[in-house]
Amino acid sequence: MSETNSTPVLFTRAGIAAGALRTLPVATGGLAFGVFYGFLAGQNGLTLLETALMSAWVFAGASQFLSVELWGDPLPVGALIATVLVINARHILMGATLGPWLKHIPPWKAYGSLYFMTDESWGLSVADIRNGGRDAAFLLGSGLTLFLFWNTGTILGRIFGEMLPDLNRYGIDFLGTAFFVALLAGFWRGRGDLIPWIVAAAVALVMERYVPGTWYILGGALAGSLVGALRHVR
Amino acid sequence: MFGEYQGVAVIALMGLATYATRAGGFWLIQRMRPSRFLEVWLGQIPGAVFAALCAPLVLNSGPAGWIAGLLTLAVARLSGNFLAAMATGVAAIALLRLM
Numbered sequence: 277m278s279e280t281n282s283t284p285v286l287f288t289r290a291g292i293a294a295g296a297l298r299t300l301p302v303a304t305g306g307l308a309f310g311v312f313y314g315f316l317a318g319q320n321g322l323t324l325l326e327t328a329l330m331s332a333w334v335f336a337g338a339s340q341f342l343s344v345e346l347w348g349d350p351l352p353v354g355a356l357i358a359t360v361l362v363i364n365a366r367h368i369l370m371g372a373t374l375g376p377w378l379k380h381i382p383p384w385k386a387y388g389s390l391y392f393m394t395d396e397s398w399g400l401s402v403a404d405i406r407n408g409g410r411d412a413a414f415l416l417g418s419g420l421t422l423f424l425f426w427n428t429g430t431i432l433g434r435i436f437g438e439m440l441p442d443l444n445r446y447g448i449d450f451l452g453t454a455f456f457v458a459l460l461a462g463f464w465r466g467r468g469d470l471i472p473w474i475v476a477a478a479v480a481l482v483m484e485r486y487v488p489g490t491w492y493i494l495g496g497a498l499a500g501s502l503v504g505a506l507r508h509v510r
Numbered sequence: 511m512f513g514e515y516q517g518v519a520v521i522a523l524m525g526l527a528t529y530a531t532r533a534g535g536f537w538l539i540q541r542m543r544p545s546r547f548l549e550v551w552l553g554q555i556p557g558a559v560f561a562a563l564c565a566p567l568v569l570n571s572g573p574a575g576w577i578a579g580l581l582t583l584a585v586a587r588l589s590g591n592f593l594a595a596m597a598t599g600v601a602a603i604a605l606l607r608l609m
Contacts, residue, residue: 301592301593301596302596305596322517323517325518326517326518326521329518329521330521330524330525333521333522333524333525334521334524334525334528335525335528336528339524339528343524347517351516351517351520353516353520353523356520356524357520357523357524357527360524360527360528361527361528361531364527364528364531364532365531366531366559367528367531367532367534367535368531368534368535368538369535369552369555369559370535370555370559371531371532371533371534371535371536371537371539372535372536372538372539372552373535373552373553373555373556374535374536375536375539375540375552378536379536379540386536387533387536390529390532390533390536391529391532391533393532395563399556399560402556446600446604447578447599447600447601447602447603447604447607450571450575450578450599450600450603451596451599451600452567453564453567453568453571453575453578453579453582453599454578454579454582454595454596454598454599454600455596456560456563456564456567457564457568457579457582457583457586457595457599458582458583458585458586458592458595458596458599459560459592460557460560460561460564460583461582461583461586461587461595462586462592463556463557463560464557464587465557469557472554472557472558472561473557473558473561474561475558476557476558476559476561476562476565477561477562477564477565478565479562480561480562480563480565480566481565481566481569484566492562492566493559493562493563494562495562496558496561496562496563496565497555497558497559497561497562498558499558500554500557500558500561500562501551501554501555501557501558501559502551502554504550504551504554504557504558505547505550505551505554508550508554509546509547509550
């Protein structure tokens with residue numbers, strides 16, 4: 277990977293701006309999802325404080341949607357925390373791949389930036405690393421942009437949710453899927469990726485059907501990436 | 511049971527658990543020297559994560575979603591334009607649902 281690149285890793289305002297700019301299109305989708313999340317949270321009995329706090333402090337869409345579904349009286353405390361841990365376990369693999377940037381900057385900047393790491397900002401950052409990007413602040417700029425849009429959407433959705441028209445008819449619900457498919461296309465490096473990706477997709481599809489929760493992302497990713505690594509190293 | 515701030519307390523714990531997953535990977539990778547295999551493996555992860563994420567996401571969105579997903583993939587590959595690919599996917603599913 278870019279480990280052999282001798283250009284020093286920077287952490288600049290320009291990097292924050294570059295990350296923010298690159299993230300704006302998907303952040304718009306994040307705003308729409310944030311509105312939807314806020315609306316759903318209100319429907320499931322979360323107060324405005326709880327709804328807003330979850331977006332600011334947990335800041336992980338998939339786990340927030342599921343938590344809101346599990347929300348009730350009495351609160352299933354153990355299930356809520358376990359679910360969040362399981363869904364977000366993928367972050368462990370993701371954070372490790374950002375080493376080429378983060379190990380060259382002060383720890384407080386690295387661990388501060390990681391607070392804002394999401395699927396989207398991580399995906400864009402890994403793509404930037406792969407393209408030779410050497411400004412680690414890209415991750416923070418991307419994450420902060422998503423944070424701002426997600427939290428704004430959350431509060432708007434919680435307060436004004438009841439007045440929303442049905443946006444799904446206009447395909448807005450597909451924005452997330454389209455985003456991840458477009459991102460996937462960007463990771464294609466050649467025919468060597470075909471078999472690992474098919475393995476990842478197949479394992480994910482089987483697990484999604486038969487294993488409760490969202491282990492399927494972790495399971496598919498591990499299976500596919502291990503197959504790819506074994507084929508590559510041998 | 512724990513008063514009116516039980517929800518806030520649970521959210522605080524959920525946030526701690528989530529941050530542990532965000533910081534944990536980088537923390538671990540600094541404490542062990544990555545082998546050649548580990549480096550190759552980490553390089554394979556991003557594509558595999560999104561393949562695993564996208565497969566059920568697209569498949570579960572029905573025939574309109576399958577077509578829109580394929581169109582998104584095609585535009586992303588051919589044009590390299592992220593925004594155009596996303597716009598194509600959303601426009602395609604909106605049109606297909608009208609039909």
